[in-house]
Amino acid sequence: MAEPSPLAARGAGRLLAHLWMVLGVIVVAFPVYYVFVASTHSVQTILRPPLPLLPGPEAARNYSDAFSGGISRIGGVSLWRLLANTTIVAMGIALGKIAISMASAYAIVFFRFPLRMACFWLIFITLMLPVEVRIQPTYKVMVDLGLIDTYPGLILPLIASATATLLFRQFFMTIPDELLEAARVDGAGPWRFFKDILWPLSLTNVAAIFVIQFIYGWTQYLWPLLVTNSNEMNTIVIALKKMISFADADTPWNLVMVTSVLAILPPILVVVLMQRWFVKGLVETEK
Amino acid sequence: MRRTVFPHKLLPWLLLAPQLAITLIFFYWPAAQAFRQSVLREDAFGLKTTFVGLANFRKVLGDPNYLNSVRVTVVFSVLVAFCAMAIALFLAVQAEKIVRGKGFYRTLMIWPYAVAPAIAGMLWLFMFNPSFGTLAWPLRQMGIYWNPLLDGEQAMALVVAAATWKQISYNFLFFVAGLQAIPRSLLEAAAIDGASRRHAFWTITFPLLAPTTFFLLVVNTVYALFDTFGIIHAVTGGGPGKATETLVYKVYNDGFVNLIMGDSAAQSVILMIIVIALTAFQFRFIERRVHYG
Amino acid sequence: MARILLNDVRKSYAGNQVIHGITMEIADGEFVVIVGPSGCGKSTLLRMVAGLEAISAGTVEIGGKVVNELEPRQRDIAMVFQNYALYPHMSVRENMAYGLKIAKLPKAEIEARVAKAATMLELEPYLDRKPRALSGGQRQRVAMGRALVREPAALLLDEPLSNLDAKLRVQMRLQIKEMHLRTGQTTLYVTHDQVEAMTLADRLIVMNKGVAEQIATPLEVYQRPASEFVAGFIGSPAMNIFTVSAAEGRATLPGGAVLPLPGLPRGGDLRLGLRPEHLRPAAPGEAAIPVVLRSVERLGADAFGYGMIEGSDVPLVLRLPGTSGLARGDRVEVAPDPGHLHFFDAQDGRRIEG
Numbered sequence: 001m002a003e004p005s006p007l008a009a010r011g012a013g014r015l016l017a018h019l020w021m022v023l024g025v026i027v028v029a030f031p032v033y034y035v036f037v038a039s040t041h042s043v044q045t046i047l048r049p050p051l052p053l054l055p056g057p058e059a060a061r062n063y064s065d066a067f068s069g070g071i072s073r074i075g076g077v078s079l080w081r082l083l084a085n086t087t088i089v090a091m092g093i094a095l096g097k098i099a100i101s102m103a104s105a106y107a108i109v110f111f112r113f114p115l116r117m118a119c120f121w122l123i124f125i126t127l128m129l130p131v132e133v134r135i136q137p138t139y140k141v142m143v144d145l146g147l148i149d150t151y152p153g154l155i156l157p158l159i160a161s162a163t164a165t166l167l168f169r170q171f172f173m174t175i176p177d178e179l180l181e182a183a184r185v186d187g188a189g190p191w192r193f194f195k196d197i198l199w200p201l202s203l204t205n206v207a208a209i210f211v212i213q214f215i216y217g218w219t220q221y222l223w224p225l226l227v228t229n230s231n232e233m234n235t236i237v238i239a240l241k242k243m244i245s246f247a248d249a250d251t252p253w254n255l256v257m258v259t260s261v262l263a264i265l266p267p268i269l270v271v272v273l274m275q276r277w278f279v280k281g282l283v284e285t286e287k
Numbered sequence: 288m289r290r291t292v293f294p295h296k297l298l299p300w301l302l303l304a305p306q307l308a309i310t311l312i313f314f315y316w317p318a319a320q321a322f323r324q325s326v327l328r329e330d331a332f333g334l335k336t337t338f339v340g341l342a343n344f345r346k347v348l349g350d351p352n353y354l355n356s357v358r359v360t361v362v363f364s365v366l367v368a369f370c371a372m373a374i375a376l377f378l379a380v381q382a383e384k385i386v387r388g389k390g391f392y393r394t395l396m397i398w399p400y401a402v403a404p405a406i407a408g409m410l411w412l413f414m415f416n417p418s419f420g421t422l423a424w425p426l427r428q429m430g431i432y433w434n435p436l437l438d439g440e441q442a443m444a445l446v447v448a449a450a451t452w453k454q455i456s457y458n459f460l461f462f463v464a465g466l467q468a469i470p471r472s473l474l475e476a477a478a479i480d481g482a483s484r485r486h487a488f489w490t491i492t493f494p495l496l497a498p499t500t501f502f503l504l505v506v507n508t509v510y511a512l513f514d515t516f517g518i519i520h521a522v523t524g525g526g527p528g529k530a531t532e533t534l535v536y537k538v539y540n541d542g543f544v545n546l547i548m549g550d551s552a553a554q555s556v557i558l559m560i561i562v563i564a565l566t567a568f569q570f571r572f573i574e575r576r577v578h579y580g
Numbered sequence: 581m582a583r584i585l586l587n588d589v590r591k592s593y594a595g596n597q598v599i600h601g602i603t604m605e606i607a608d609g610e611f612v613v614i615v616g617p618s619g620c621g622k623s624t625l626l627r628m629v630a631g632l633e634a635i636s637a638g639t640v641e642i643g644g645k646v647v648n649e650l651e652p653r654q655r656d657i658a659m660v661f662q663n664y665a666l667y668p669h670m671s672v673r674e675n676m677a678y679g680l681k682i683a684k685l686p687k688a689e690i691e692a693r694v695a696k697a698a699t700m701l702e703l704e705p706y707l708d709r710k711p712r713a714l715s716g717g718q719r720q721r722v723a724m725g726r727a728l729v730r731e732p733a734a735l736l737l738d739e740p741l742s743n744l745d746a747k748l749r750v751q752m753r754l755q756i757k758e759m760h761l762r763t764g765q766t767t768l769y770v771t772h773d774q775v776e777a778m779t780l781a782d783r784l785i786v787m788n789k790g791v792a793e794q795i796a797t798p799l800e801v802y803q804r805p806a807s808e809f810v811a812g813f814i815g816s817p818a819m820n821i822f823t824v825s826a827a828e829g830r831a832t833l834p835g836g837a838v839l840p841l842p843g844l845p846r847g848g849d850l851r852l853g854l855r856p857e858h859l860r861p862a863a864p865g866e867a868a869i870p871v872v873l874r875s876v877e878r879l880g881a882d883a884f885g886y887g888m889i890e891g892s893d894v895p896l897v898l899r900l901p902g903t904s905g906l907a908r909g910d911r912v913e914v915a916p917d918p919g920h921l922h923f924f925d926a927q928d929g930r931r932i933e934g
Contacts, residue, residue: 007466007474007492009384009484017384024378025395028455031410032398034421038413049424104306107299112292119303126314128566132513132535133558136542136551137320138313145312160309177290178665181632186679186726187653190293196678200669219403221517222539237403241521244409253419260406260413267401272394279397282457283464291632294651 032264039063039257046253058254066258074252075231075239075259082236083262086218089154089235090267093217094210096159102202105168106194110180120169127162131223139226153227154235158220164209167281171205172198208281211274218267236263318559324552343553352529353537353554360533363447364511370451372503375458376496380488382459383466393463400456404449405517411449412522435523439530442523446531449522450515458503465499466492505569512561534558582643582656582733582766583608584629589638591624591790599625599790601638606783609764615777616787617813623738625787626770630736631655643733653682655734658727662739664719666711666726672698673707676726683730690729697725700759717748724756728763737769741776753779774814778802786810803920808929811853811922817884821853822894823926835891839867842918845932853922856884856899859914868913871896875908885912 009017038046041056071079107113108120131138138157147153175198183193224235231239240263243256271278325343327336347353378396382389399407414422417434426433435441469492477487493500516535519525525532525540532540538558542551584606591599599621606612614622627633629640631652639646647655658679666675673694680690698704701721711719720740727735740756741749757780760767771777777784778798786794786801786809794806805811811819824831827847830840844850862868870890877884885898885906898914900906923932 007380007383008386013484014384014386017381018388020381021378021385021392024374024381025392028452029395029398031407031414031452032402034414035410047419049419050421100305100309103302107302110292111295111299113296113299116299119307122315123306123310126310128563129314129318129559130513130562132516132538133555133562134314134317134321135539136548136555137317137324139543140320141312141317156309157313160306160313165306176663176665178661178663179667181291181630181652182659182661182665182667182726183678184291184293184632185630185652185657185659186730187682188678189653190295190298192682193293197667197669215401219401219406219517221403221405221520225520226543237405237517240409241405244412244521257413260409263406264402267403268398271397271401275394275397279393279460283460 032268035257035260035264039254039261041254043252043254046257062254062258066255066262070252070255071239071259074243074255075234077231077234077239079259079262081232082234082239082259083266085233086235086237086263087266088151089220089224090214090217092151092155093158093220094213096155097161097164097213098206098209100159101161101164102168102206105165105172106190106198108165109169109172110190110193123160123162123165125162126160127166131157135222135226142227148227149230149233151233154220154224154233155217158217158223164213167205167209168202171202175201204277205281207274207277211270211278212282214270215267321552321555321559324548325556327552328549339549343549344557347550347553347557350550352532355529356532356534356537359443359529359531360512363443363450363515363531363533364508366447367450367454367511367515368504368507370447371454371507372458372500374451375455376462376500378455379459379462379466380492382463393460396459397456399453400460402453403517404453404514405521407453408446408449408518408522411445411452415445437527439527442527442531446515446518446522449518450511453518454507454510458507461499461503462496465496469495502569505565509562509565512558583641584734584766584768585639585641586625586629587639587641589625589628589640590636591621591628591633592636597636597790599628599636602785602792603638604785604792604795606766606768609766611760611767611769611780611782612785613769613771613777613781613783614785614787615771615774615781615813618772620787621790622770622772622785622787625785626736626738626768629734629768630657630659656732657734657736658730658732659736660723660727660738660740662742664711664723664743666719666722668711671708671710672703672714672722672725675711675722676729679726679730693729693731694725697729700728700762701725701755716744717752720744720748720752724759728759728765733766735765735767737767739771740769742771742773749776756780774816778814786813788813804931805853805922806931808851808853808924811924811931815855817856817897817899819853819855819922820859820896821851821922821924822889822896824850824852826850833869833889833892834894835870835889837868837870837890839869839916841916841921843921845923849926850932851924851926851929853924854916855920856897858917858920859896859898860917862913862915866913866915868915869896871898871912871914873906873908873910873912876900876904876906878902887912 008014037053037055038051039062040059041051042058045051045056067079069078071082104123108116142148142153147156179197180193183197188196219237220235221237224238228234228238234242236259240256240259243251243259326338326340328339328343329336382392414420415435417423417436423433433441435445473491473495474487477491482490513535515533516539519531519533519536523531525536534554535558538551538554541547541554586602586604588601588603589599590597590601602625614625616622624633628635631647631650635648639648641647642655642657667678670678676694676697677690680693698707701724703718703721703725706714706718711722714722723740741752744752753776769780781798783795783797784801785792788809794801794810801810801814805814808821812821822834824833825848826844829844830838831844831852832838871887872890873885873887875886877886879902881902883900883902883904885900887896887898888894889896890911906912924930925932
């Protein structure tokens with residue numbers, strides 16, 4: 001157990017702090033909890049406020065209904081398909097980013113070649129070009145390349161980002177020169193050094209970046225909105241938005257709530273389960 | 288500077304190739320196109336384009352709708368950045384006062400980080416839906432006429448709440464880390480010097496947190512400017528009556544819904560300039576603090 | 581095991597020469613120490629032999645083969661780094677075996693070599709530990725072991741003991757010496773510590789500003805330093821060196837005293853070097869150097885007197901018996917041991933033979 005913080009309070013002060021934290025946690029976690037509660041009630045209960053604070057009796061029915069065709073009836077695409085699409089996109093973005101940014105950071109840090117710094121800046125400047133500021137022309141490129149309504153179209157433009165490259169570069173630069181020298185004297189070339197030494201030492205960082213980028217991929221909105229026309233290619237977030245936009249008196253809100261829960265749960269699980277690496281990676285690398 | 292490197296000359300290019308290819312195809316080429324389009328105008332049928340110089344920019348900057356969205360963006364960003372940071376700092380300070388149970392609170396605090404902005408918007412809309420929102424109900428019971436789908440200020444309040452809620456987790460984690468990085472001896476010295484907790488916070492802790500606060504200020508501004516597109520698109524669609532139409536939303540709307548390419552491109556270029564300014568600002572500051580070697 | 585040949589080896593960075601042509605033959609099994617102050621280029625020279633720095637001019641031969649263009653791994657060398665550079669995620673066993681694994685040695689052979697090195701270095705109990713669970717001395721031994729298992733043509737050590745505390749350093753120094761006697765490995769060892777240099781080396785390269793000031797056995801370096809720099813660098817406390825003006829077998833000292841000196845090489849201004857241990861109290865009436873003591877440091881067996889030559893501000897250090905009753909302010913007359921006079925050129929600092 002670590003020493004308590006020097007900011008730790010005593011007696012009443014500490015109790016008050018607990019009260020504030022409980023209040024904060026309620027505000028922060030309540031919306032997520034509440035949508036889960038809603039997903040366990042019937043449409044009638046949901047539409048007649050106020051909604052009870054505790055889960056209702058309809059959970060099993062709502063969830064089995066949603067998975068067995070309920071969502072297809074409102075959204076035109078099965079819940080399974082939506083989850084699969086989103087998982088493919090999120091994993092593709094997270095793993096793709098790790099692969100290409102590790103490769104380029106490796107090249108920039110462990111080699112010397114002409115235009116090395118020019119390449120670095122070329123990548124670095126993309127920090128300043130988020131999708132949002134180049135929506136239209138990027139869309140046109142996608143159309144020209146025939147990538148609309150495809151997985152590569154959903155993934156590729158999002159896997160080149162300066163952030164991951166910068167994080168790996170920063171980490172690689174902390175590897176002592178002597179470690180590389182020892183490895184070279186031991187006979188390791190670029191591939192062996194990467195595989196036997198750099199990769200094992202990077203695992204914590206890789207885990208952190210994986211979490212951050214998985215969330216990034218899972219929560220994408222503008223881009224999937226643009227490059228998917230077919231319902232079949234929607235991510236769960238986009239599908240949810242469509243269900244709500246076209247809502248009318250007959251909308252089965254209970255199933256919409258189930259979809260919301262399933263759109264929220266996987267990334268929350270990833271963050272909570274990988275919390276240790278995620279927090280360390282986020283805070284240590286982004287400063 | 289690294290002393291030892293591998294001597295290969297071709298290999299680094301192969302390693303860089305994927306990232307460079309994607310960067311050029313999906314970043315530089317479209318960005319260049321945005322610049323090109325921003326000085327061109329298409330005729331009504333999209334058949335002919337003519338060079339119009341800065342006319343698109345003049346048109347955009349003279350458009351009352353654009354100026355409205357600048358105003359909306361400023362109000363929205365300032366509110367979101369301030370609220371999200373103030374609440375997170377307050378909670379982080381409370382969390383540091385606690386000895387046991389910190390991990391438990393943190394686990395619950397980080398949930399919103401994992402929620403998509405659009406879904407955050409939908410959650411808040413669900414709770415405050417004028418017809419069946421559970422939290423809208425007591426408002427109406429109190430005699431408030433609550434309908435964010437018709438009232439611009441209420442709509443703004445709702446998207447600000449959702450955007451703030453989503454960002455508290457991130458800020459909280461950074462403030463906690465910032466607080467933990469404050470040298471113990473300084474706070475102990477202040478305590479020995481007889482400073483009250485409140486006094487020590489404003490004279491020691493808060494100034495020493497400045498780097499974290501500054502970093503978060505930039506990150507939150509960028510977040511409010513760009514990442515909140517989903518919230519606005521999902522909750523208000525820019526309405527009612529353009530009351531929540533931010534700059535990014537307008538670029539999307541003009542380019543994809545109204546199909547005015549020249550205007551949309553000019554707006555993109557303006558946004559790019561804003562991001563570049565913010566990034567440069569941030570890096571000037573970060574370079575001073577972090578030594579890259 | 582092999583002979584190493586340095587032939588006019590030079591290094592420049594961006595046109596700025598930092599190693600000015602070093603030529604030397606290191607015999608098979610010889611233990612050579614490169615010693616000098618920090619920034620003298622000693623590590624650079626070692627790293628050029630290792631293949632971690634490019635050689636700007638000249639050639640390095642290991643075992644009869646010019647290795648200038650070869651990668652470190654092709655040179656059949658092993659190296660121990662100042663900070664050990666152990667792979668933090670590998671156990672002691674894996675650290676030692678890594679190079680052998682890359683060289684695709686049979687498993688049994690790898691195990692045998694690691695076991696042998698572990699026995700020699702008393703590392704058996706730690707073979708499955710990670711480096712972070714080891715003490716400084718243990719890490720140092722692992723670094724040694726990692727180099728030894730390779731059974732390289734040449735063993736290179738870059739300040740291997742400088743991260744250890746004083747007591748451990750002495751212990752490890754003895755162990756390295758012992759190990760060298762046992763393995764007969766051709767060894768090149770870099771240090772800034774003259775005690776390590778003197779005790780370990782078969783031969784020394786004393787470097788200063790990228791130049792090899794002297795290449796010789798420790799005793800020779802001590803007895804006949806080739807330059808004023810070497811004279812001042814080797815020996816503790818450092819040799820007293822000051823300018824005298826010589827004429828007709830006599831030297832006029834700073835402060836005006838005149839001393840007849842046998843073997844004065846020539847007239848004019850000269851630099852005279854006298855080691856503290858080669859000054860003794862003068863007999864009555866003997867021509868001597870008058871010294872006024874400023875302080876006396878007592879180390880037990882010995883004491884060192886720090887003073888000035890009377891009538892001047894030239895400092896002089898004397899070695900005194902531990903029981904000496906001399907104290908601050910005392911005036912003593914000392915005479916140099918005629919067998920241990922050193923003369924250097926006043927301009928270029930080179931030794932002048934008497």
